[in-house]
Amino acid sequence: MRRLSLILLLAAALPRLADAAPARWQTLPPTPVALATSHAGEAAVDGIRIHYAVVGQGPPVILLHGGLANADYWGRQVRALAPRHRVIVMDSRGHGRSTRDGRPFGYDLMANDVVGLMDALGIRRADIVGWSDGAIIGLDLAMRHADRIRSVFAFAANVTTDGVRDGVEKNPNFAAFIRRAGDEYRRYSATPGQYDAFVAQIGRMWADQPNWTDAQLAAIRTPVLVADGDHDEAIKRQHTEHIAAAIPDAGLLILPNTSHFAFLQDPALFNAALLNFLDQGRR
Template sequence: MNKLWTMICLSSAFLFNVSATSATDRWAEFSAPPAMPAAVRSGKAPVNGIEMYYAIYGSGEGTPILMIHGGLGYADIWANQVADLSRDHTVIVADSRGHGRSTRTDAPYAYDLMAADYVALLDYLQIGKVALVGWSDGGIIGLDIAMKHPERLTKLFAHAANTTTTGVIPGGFEAKTFLAYIDHCKAVYGRISPTANQYEAFATQMNEMWSSQPNWSDDDLKAIHVPTVIALGDHDEAIDRKHTEHIAQMVPGAKLVILKDVSHFAMLQDPQGYTAAIRAFLEMR
């Protein structure tokens, strides 16, 4: 992760749109998400010593969907999916600890701490169970919740998650798409964070977590009994496909989904296809 930290600290000067020559090369693109639709409700929840930004969209009668973004990111990365899913579902998004509009403390970052934040958010919102969609760090948080708080989930969609640090592809964060994502998130942080001038301190805390976490055993994964989809883009820059396949083999009954012609940023590269995969997941029994 030290190379990633170097990329975080230095301005990479890459454009937010990395051009591709054809539809099948969309995996080589990173585009900023569009604006979010109007929220039914938004605010900041006092959880575990922080003020956690959240927003709720739609008013479907079924189980709410909780969508958790990746590291360095923010809730609005899900704009395309929220616009579609909120037509017939209640969708909850939030900014993880220290990300986006949420505050942080000096406590060391840990996936179980961030998972506890999301469980506390559900308590604050008086929501019992959700179908959880998590991407990258959000997928790891989802797996943590599935292990320790399975009563809060009806099912889990974990996209581009690793369960040990060895699941990360060496040098993957140097891809142009990833550099563009880092630049984008840094710029957004400067606009919306309550500690806009503390990005380096925030990124340092994150890097310290990434250097050693997650570190789950196969037995930890075998203890998950929430219906689970393990997903990965077929051109993911950061997460090793064999690692993803191993996760799917270890989680009992898990379904492996390989998303076509997309990378780590599938929700932006193929919004319709990604949303269709989530809808198929929601219908899964």
């Protein structure tokens, strides 16, 4: 009888426990462990050193991480793509293991870094997968280096500064990401004591960039899929929809029950959408 009573009490508590558990979009899963590869290193690009790694064989696809982060965040996507693609991950300038110089951060500058790495690796043309700042860099590449880019999967991008929600840094999930990114910066960076200065420099870029017009977006001819999570903490939904409408023939994808970190929260769905997009362009 005592055991039955305990079972009944637990059963009664289950709905309350379920209610207390955070929704998937409120979670920040761990940063994946990077895949081991013999093809990794630092490439000299425009006066700095870009850390990169290459996994797999096939058509090249370059994964560009978000602001403050590093290439390790793409671990689950690398595993999904590598059986059919040559996957290149890189730390953006000043991020992760890559170095920076005294020039202010800017999306044009970081897009040029991608082209510089492509040149160093002998890659003529590639697909681009970008998250947040990486997605903005992908769109920058589509505007300014269209001959080098086959397609862009742009997840959680903004194209004007008013596309970002006010006070996003105070969102619990986003604040946890900023703290984690700081720990990772101190572990990887050649300047481990400069995280606060690094964040301030990135913040100055975010205050003014990007600031593209609809006419600039309308000039893009590269195939683009504009994607986001339905609970993005940072990017306004109407802004995501506007980007997709402004770019000719762009697709729009909203992933359910996910946020700015959908590729960590629901990698199976994210990867299925990504593979479908990349494969569609090769049929």
